[in-house]
Amino acid sequence: MALLSVSPLVFPKLLRKPYASDQSSMVLNSCSKDAVQRKKALRPTKSINAILITHQPGLTRRIGNHHPNLWDDGFLQSLEMPYEGPPYVERSKALVREVKEMFNAVLTKQSGDDLFQCLSMVDNVERLGIERHFQEEIKLTLDHVYRYWNKKGIAAGRNSSISDLNTTVLGFRIFRLHRYNVSSDALESFKGKDGKFLKSSTQSKEEIQSIINLFRASLIAFPNEKVMDEAKSFSTKYLKQALQNIDDSNLSREIEFNLEYGWHTNVPRLEARHYIEIYGEDSSWAEKTIKGMPHLSNTKVLELAKLDFNMMQCMQQRELQILSRWWVESGLSKLEFARHRHVEYYFWAAGGVIEPKYFAFRIGFAKLSALITYLDDIYDTYGTYEELQLFTEAIKKWDPLATEGLPEYMKIAYIAFYDGVKDMVKEAQITQGRDTFDYVKNAWEVYIDSYMQEAKWLVEGYIPTLEEYLENGKVSSGSRVVTLQPVLAIDAILPENILPEIDYPSKFDELLCLTLRVKGDTRTFEVEADRGEIVSCITCYMRDHPGSTKEEAINHLTALCDELLKELNWEYLKPDNVPPISKDCAYAVSRGLQLLYKERDGFSVASKDTKNHIIKTMIEPFPI
Template sequence: MASIFLSPLTVSLPGLKNPSPHKPINGVKLFTNAFPKPSSRRVDLVVSKASTTTHQSTARRTANHHPNLWDDDFIHSLPKAYSSPSYVERAETLIREVKEMFNGMSSHNSSAQERLSIVDNVERLGIDRHFQKEIKEALDYVYRYWNEDGIGSGIYADLNTTALALRILRLHRYQVSSGVLENFKGKDGQFLSSNSQSNQDVKIMLNLFRASLIAFPGEKVMEEAKVFATTYLKQAMTNIEDANLSQEIQFNLQYGWHTNMPRLEARNYIDIYEANTSWMKCTNKKILDLAKLDFNMVQSMQQQELQVLSRWLADSGLPQLDFARNRYVEYYFWAAGGCVEPKYFAYRIGCAKIAYLATVIDDIYDTYGTLGELKIFTNAIKRWDPSTIDHLPKYMKVVFMALYETVNEMVKEATKTQGRDTLDYARKVWEIFLDSHMQEAEWLAADYIPTFDEYLENAKITGGARIVILQPLLTLDALLPDNLLPEIDFPSRFNEISALTFRLSNDIKSFKAEAARGEKASCVECYMRDNLGSTEEEALDYLNSLNEKLFKELSLEYLKLDNIPTCSKDHVVSLSRGFHFFYIERDGFTISTKDTRDHIVKILVQPIIL
């Protein structure tokens, strides 16, 4: 077939998306009737609409995913308003002034509680990366006074300071025991001696709840603290008159820690602290000014990166595959939600590209591709030679070339930081990913439902955790030599837990939709098959409980002292937290028309008024 140029004015390809206008969100129009801007790249492709049931006499299943929400013209119109040098200079001034506040705590002999409070503030406001030295000095001071009784703002330990210290010190890998919380339980097992719901008591319970989220396996007192604090806070919310405190409680109860995105947390707490006059009296306003300015400056950087990603996608030809989910903005939001350092551009862009490609491949193997097509595509990827793909269906050629170019590009980025060629390693991981997808396709074709263990062993690979994490991780400025890489990648327990939780969260929220389009195997279905007579509710209870246990084990693997660079572990866990954030209410990647869209507008589109 002769090549053609894509033109929104003269060419209408079967399968090319033409989204309908969507109502504005907070005054922001997300897409229009216009096609994306034409690419200079030549594309040899015709793809039938996925909503049809046949393609050249071949029956195909369809998922009828909603189209991309983000018009190219809109993405390229984002102003990047806070990227000028004057804002950089203002931020540097504020950073110096906040550092002086940290340094002043030593000269004024500030208490442990005061030091913990300022560390807590800059972390929740998303500006802690500017103060790593100062934070370490503050926490070293606190740790010197930590003992088996806990710690206090004075000579006696108190629950509020102890809970705050337990959470912050543990997250910074200081060796602290949760057993100190036993000191604050009464004879009745309660953590408060009265039923008071004063603002101060509520804040104590909020800090206890936040500490309980960083639990390790077997820590009974942390589970008791979580149950007690959750019940207390839910009851207190019905009586609290302080709207800011109520908002803070609601956010923490809803998003927790393992299902929380740091960037959204920062945006939320900026609003809370700006309205909290009591906070403004005791903490310098410069922290808040820096948090707001920093948020806008990072957002401008993110808008520029989104435009880079948009151009890559238009050039790739992938948006023409009408059967596949086009979620590049959502995937960039995921990657950028916990990574804001400008130097990690390749990491964020790489995560979004790999996640996008993995999703397209998932849609091919789960719904659109025939078993014969899947076999030849799998073999083509293993050969890794563009000169041998003439026999592939045209839509698969587009996917092959996009994957081939992206993987090779990321290998080059990784060589800059790792000092070695990682292509063979990356190819092997993709081969394992496709083989596992092939296994699921063969099960589906044979109408076979595997056992729970059999399914999960395969599905933890198709869940995509390893694929999305590995190559971006190698672009960070943290050395992972061949002897160390397996301690964070396969076959490490760290990697295993991430993969299992990705799959469990996905299946818990998406199994009904997948079953409706003919995908019978899922954690829920396989559990009920293994446990005859069990209900769907019982299966979900089991899977949620399993996920909670795995989250505790992930905390332990993440925070234990080992040889893995902290930067690498931080980014893996950040991706994990972001992934599970998308699955709190639903599959927020597949169905991004609701809360996912609103979060993206708040984080990537709308700046904070200074």
């Protein structure tokens, strides 16, 4: 199955695919008796009401009952983008200079909690989404604080030798995410014999903030870190109880946000929007000044955050206009049977990859992800088996003339696909200094082959084991092909000896693909099953474990995904030869996916949470 329905395997879909009636009977009759029995056991009991049938002369096609494009091209082209003007640019530069003064001030001032203040300064600008302006200052600050780190953590101030829980867990999280060498063993020193991280609880604002930071730290876990699991369990329970007792609305909102979005589903643009709103209403935070320097207050940080957010929004809106024009001019808007989700895919990329210079990554990722969804809907529902064979052969010729003999809808999709891949090859040529077409062509062909493997399973009436399904499904998820070319287009050189450390056959790439597949299946299973699309991680697990229930399968796969994400954390943050920005961009894809599949298939059903996220982060500016 292709990316972005991240839906279950192709073959049960093709089983109901609209062949001519005599051919359909032939395929059905080719299934073994045992396979038919297995299908009956796994078939949903609900009526299949999510598929529309369209009849053409001599042919019946299935069409997924997807809602239309939510973002009218006329609306996107009408966006005005006022915050690009010179007055805002100049004000932003002035505020950046003042916040840099604040960094220098907290770095040089000595007090009882100077180390904590340094870490808080870094944490604030990162939460508020403005850290790209202060990379040098952040590095100097963290290098300074790291000198005081020891196996028991760190004190709140440089002149103290007593480790502080809040400073330690805040530092641990920031240091680990910046790839400093810190061990989770430091958390052990705060744990009592009863397993709790507090000797007694006052539920004061300061204590609650410590446990919020403990919770945030516990999510940046590597495999086999028992103390991180214990910290997560303790802090989750504590914060849920605290919500019932505290009156501070801003603190409550902070707890609720962290519990809801955690780390893997918390993309930077969404986090920035949320914390700007919280800090904007928290006068005790906004008015706080640096001792002896009353002109340096958090109001400066907040003003910069709001202005920068609006300016980045203007950039995103301009890029959305480019993307929407491409969508119309490519003819893809004419494919009425398919999901039109180019804006949602742009949000996926832009939610985590913010730097203005990474335009090619954002646009390229959005285009390729949209294209892969058109392929998904062609292979899964609309195309006949014969058409899919012809389409696959045409793709492997890599020639626009290969569209001869294809139906019109496939010609549109093929040309858009061919041009999209070639355009990204040109972008990669600029940054990598070499032609990467043969490399990416192979990746795309392996991906298309995974579709046809699933079609072959259909013809054979074969329900795979979970292991077989995941081996093919991590390819057909499409994660590799939509990430590879955009990563090659950023300003980080990936020579052929380094590329396999982030791309296939690296563990990093495998985990990106597997988490996509497993997470997606646990969210799309019900809807897909209603459409008669039987095979998924869930049903393959149930096939491997006769007598198991759907709930048991989902629980197993959810736990599996949690462990895979820990492994992915390690592969992302471990020291290696891959340029960090390349991993950052690829990892941002994983976090965006986890967000958009947090409750449901946020691509197929984009009219709920996803639409709201887009409005909040890319359409609605802050009043200034």
